[in-house]
Amino acid sequence: MDDVPGPPVLQPGAGPVRAREYLPAEVDTVLWGRLPCGDDAPVLTVEPGAEVTLDTVSHEGILEDQGRDPRAFFGAHGVDEVLDDAVAVAASDLVRDPRTDGPHVVSRPIRVAGVRPGDLVAVTVLEALPRVPYGVVSNRHARGALPQEYPRGGAPLHSVFVPTTPDLTHGLLPLAPGSEQVARFPLAPFLGIMGVAVAGSERPHSVPPGPHGGNIDLNLLTAGSTLYLPAQVDGGLVYVGDPHYAQGGGEVALTAMEAPLRVTLRLDAVAREEATARFGELAPLAETSTHLVPMGLDRDLDEAMRACVRAAIALLVARYGMDERHAYAYLSAATDFEVTQVVDVVQGVHATIRTADFR
Structure with a gap:
């Protein structure tokens, strides 16, 4: 277990450096x-x-x-x-x-x-x-x-x-x-x-x-x-x-x-105006090749969950023009809400919204 084979160690400046x-x-x-x-x-x-x-x-x-x-x-x-x-x-x-x-x-x-x-x-x-x-x-x-x-x-x-x-x-x-x-x-x-x-x-x-x-x-x-x-x-x-x-x-x-x-x-x-139109409330938001990922953060995990749901509703309203009540229904039917972490004092919940559902 203690033998560590593998590729060369990437010391500072050594190996591949992609960007200028x-x-x-x-x-x-x-x-x-x-x-x-x-x-x-x-x-x-x-x-x-x-x-x-x-x-x-x-x-x-x-x-x-x-x-x-x-x-x-x-x-x-x-x-x-x-x-x-x-x-x-x-x-x-x-x-x-x-x-x-x-x-x-x-x-x-x-x-x-x-x-x-x-x-x-x-x-x-x-x-x-x-x-x-x-x-x-x-x-x-x-x-x-x-x-x-x-x-x-x-x-x-x-x-x-x-x-x-x-x-x-x-x-x-x-x-x-x-x-x-x-x-x-x-x-x-x-x-x-x-x-x-x-x-x-x-x-x-x-x-x-x-x-x-x-x-x-x-x-x-x-x-x-x-x-x-x-x-x-x-x-x-x-x-x-x-x-x-x-x-x-x-x-x-x-x-x-x-x-x-x-x-x-x-x-x-x-720019702020474009950001508001694309994402609604300005808060940390992630995007992958397949999902939009709004987040909720709070010292209380229940409150982090609620904040994430609110952020997800606002995102669907801004991004796709959904009625907020329908957005709430969609999230309940089709979106996973997951615990990000519970160890950083302020805890996190994130939602994974499939972008393919709206194409």
């Missing part, structure tokens, strides 16, 4: 534990429609409760080559207080020229490449869906090291510590954090999602999908982080299979 614009995860191009705000200077400015390739670093293996030494942490599982940028972040003096800040390593913001508050920034995932052939799932510090039950025995942390198959298509999670028997599950890489900066000078905590997006943890945001986010400041100031190789709906243990990605994004702008 490339943003590595260097100490001066990332934040740790906080999300960008309006007072943060962009590290890159692009025109609408531009493509950007970014390297992302996972927080698993670099946090204090894992020793803040990724070479030692992953070396204990037989890993010979650890990402240089993960080592650099862990060894840096980046300001992060574990008592008040989140765990996530997040890119500093990218400005999209011409975007104004109220416009939508459309972030399309063109490619999501695993950078290493392994990941980690952690349950820590009485958090997750069962905080009074796990981790067992009062332990502060339980991390499971998960190798992948050599072709990076499946994870291999052992049935028990040291077991050679595994559960084999498909990988579907995506970014847990995709967002725009909030107005003002206070950087938000990296864990709870909100109207700015942030730690949405929507597992449908794989390659080919788009996330629409309402800009709160000029330029939008887009950022990403929290890379995953796989996540079930709910993300119940606190983390899913966390592991670093090299992602290529296309950043577009949708």
